[in-house]
Amino acid sequence: MVVTLFAVLFIVPVVLGSLDPGFNDDVLGLIVFKAGLQDPESKLISWNEDDNNPCNWAGVKCDRQTNRVSELLLDNFSLSGRIGRGLLRLQFLRILSLSKNNFTGTINPSLARIASLRVIDLSENNLSGPIPDEFFRQCGSLIVVSLAGNKLSGQIPDTLSLCKTLRGVNFSSNQLSGQLPDGIWSLYGLRSLDLSNNFLEGEIPEGIGSLYSLRAINLGKNKFSGRIPDSIGSCLLLRLLDLSENLFSGGLPESMQRLRMCNYLSLRGNLLTGEVPAWIWGMRNLGTLDLSANVFSGQIPNSIGNLLLLKELNLSSNQFGGSLPESMTKCTNLVAMDVSHNLLTGNLPAWIFSLGLQTISLAGNKLNGSVEYSPLTSLQFLNMSRNSLIGSIPESIGELKTLHVLDLSNNQLNGSIPFEIRGAVLLKELKLEKNFLTGKIPTQIEKCKSLTSLILSQNHLTGPIPAAIANLTSIENVDLSFNNLSGSLPKELTNLSHLLSFNISHNNIQGELPSGGFFNTISPSSVSGNPSLCGSVVNRSCPSVHPKPIVLNPDSSSNSSNAGSFPSNRRHKIILSISALIAIGAAIFIAVGVLAITILNIHARSSMSHAAASPILSGGDDFSHSPTNDAQYGKLVMFSGDADFVAGAHALLNKDCELGRGGFGAVYRTILRDGRSVAIKKLTVSSLIKSQEDFEREVKNLGKIRHHNLVALEGYYWTSSLQLLIYEYISSGSLYKHLHEVPGKSCLSWRERFNIVLGTAKGLAHLHQLNIIHYNLKSTNILIDSGGEPKVGDFALARLLPMLDRYVLSSKIQSALGYMAPEFACRTVKITEKCDVYGFGVLVLEVVTGRRPVEYMEDDVVVLCDMVRGALDEGKVEECVDRRLQGEFPADEAIPVIKLGLICASQVPSNRPDMGEVVNILELIQCPSEGQALE
Known part of the structure; x- marks a missing residue:
């Protein structure tokens, strides 16, 4: 190894400087490049330094006229090491592709200086550090550059704008940060720009409209904010536009309707509001439309039927209302439809099952009616949970031969689970919890060999747990809790080697828990609520089984020699009878005494009524x-x-x-x-x-x-x-105590605060899914457990009152000053879950700022929402973060969280997102790279 390094570092440069000009530089350049690599699979074994030219080497292509290397294609060769300077000898190289390897170190800034180079692909390696400015300073005639899927950091260099010949740029899936360089909008020949999955921020300027040649732009999974620029409509050739998972707000610019050639549009996971403009349903070339996880409202219009080429439609996690338009039957190419977590109403449309869909998700709406569907040979995913569906599960479920997931939970379904379920042989997840299902668990479930999750909790199922479940060898999660199941647990269940959870709590299971496998470490909460269940886990010993005692008849004799003992035997029998009488008499005496004492106690209690x-x-x-x-x-x-x-x-x-x-x-x-x-x-x-x-x-x-x-x-x-x-x-007290009564050095860290906000949002979202309003959200009602997790308390206590009178509610929760939504003061406005969202918004601001919702000064009253909103308008919102954090917080998390809090605390209820959307937004805001550093 030492000799090899010596040759590379000292001998090779001398040779390169003294070689005959006729010698093929390409051979030496590649040999030097190879010397700095590890080739564990010997993919470069054909690279022989004794060859006159490398044109027959693996991964090497030569120009037929010049016989010089024109392409170096080493994708997925399992190579590692650094990209050395030897490649600079390849002066006729046009394509350099080293993707899907394990190259490390920084990018060699001289690579782009190869005058003939057209394509550089270094994607999916482990390159790190910033992109050097010099890389693009003399980029010759470079057309395509891909550095995707590495660990590059820092900002995108301004020198990128010097490469006027660029047609494609892909810096996705790195750790790039900061704002986009202004010069990028002067690359007029650019056709594809992919900067997704980084930490880029700031607003997108109107200059984007100058990229007339753009066919595809992907800025998804960053921290871009502000409004979508109106000039985007000038990119008339756009076929793909992906702005998903950012912080864009406001409505859609009218100019977007000019993007007639667009076939892929994703705006998922932003803060976009208002009704979806009618013109979007006129973009007839759309094959994929994803508007999910925003705050869009209004109805889905009949004009959606114009999207004849549509294959994937995702409108989930918005506030769309009304019913699904029947015009969707015209979308015959539709493969996947997700309209879950909206406000859709009306009967479940029968036509939805005649579209030949592979994925259907209608969860979390207000749909009613019965579940009736015809056999769908292509259906793989069906989720209609959290609606108001009635009736029984159709027997035709067994004809869904390709179904992987069936979720009908949180409805009002009745009847039994049909034994025809055995026909769904590819089923992996079956979720039927929170219905009114009766009858037994069908033993035919064992035919669903692929099943990994079986969730049947909170129904009225009866009978034993079938041993057939033990034949589901892939099963991981079983939840049969809150039913009326009886009998003992089959011992065969201990053979399930992939089992992760098994919940049978709150049933009538009896006998001893099986021992072995998963059941040796099962959680006590998973078996609680079964009074007749015994074993060490439930801390209840099982009754011992003893053989029945042998009773000898004293009057009988086995042989004639015992005949003379009859008088003594009779005497013993009389003595036993007298003992029994004495015992019986004593018992009667004790019983009479107990009865007398009981009567006296009852008399004493009545006198103290x-x-x-x-x-x-x-x-x-x-x-x-x-x-x-x-x-x-x-x-x-x-x-x-x-x-x-x-x-x-x-x-x-x-x-x-x-x-x-x-x-x-x-x-x-x-x-x-x-x-x-x-x-x-x-x-x-x-x-x-x-x-x-x-x-x-x-x-x-x-x-x-x-x-x-x-x-x-x-x-x-x-x-x-x-x-x-x-x-x-809950041991650690209230959130109020941690925010306002704990000394500065012991105050909550940013990560703890973020987790409290997120956990609180999840708790509220769960309540709202159950149509339960908290009514009294405030920091004193958020408790912190020993692990730092928040727990929302005091929820729905107003339900204990005879009527939800606003005056009564207001007087009961007057201590929640500053958290109460303005509609409490208006009798004509309906009290909804949006009241909780308002209180949550105030709570978010309280957590981030460390200040109370209303503070009384000597000469003034400071309302937290107004103060933060004013700071945002003045561009000083970062100054609102709790000073005790002393700058130890990520601004790209804190500022979006503050903005989200203000949106939740909007004066107009319809402008507030629902809590499910809030959870999605918070999970998008969270910075994984900083999650551990700020613990």
């Missing part, structure tokens, strides 16, 4: 047992686990354990007998509360809600004068 409703509010009274269902003594219900509280000095509502007070009541901490800490909320709205029946129905519904970012309701206590809600205890 006025105090029965409050055995809990002093420092000394104990509430250590589960009360009976006696109306005077109250009713305690726990949804899972122990229903007993620890006896001792601390009462259930011990004032010393008070955690805080809010508009609906005070909160206390106490401990269950099983060791769990819980938080008890004593409701102070008894005069307004519903009847016991309505109260219990609402509380039980709230108790079923489970999400990683929601505080779980564990149970309740009821008397006519006292109502308690029992929540899981």
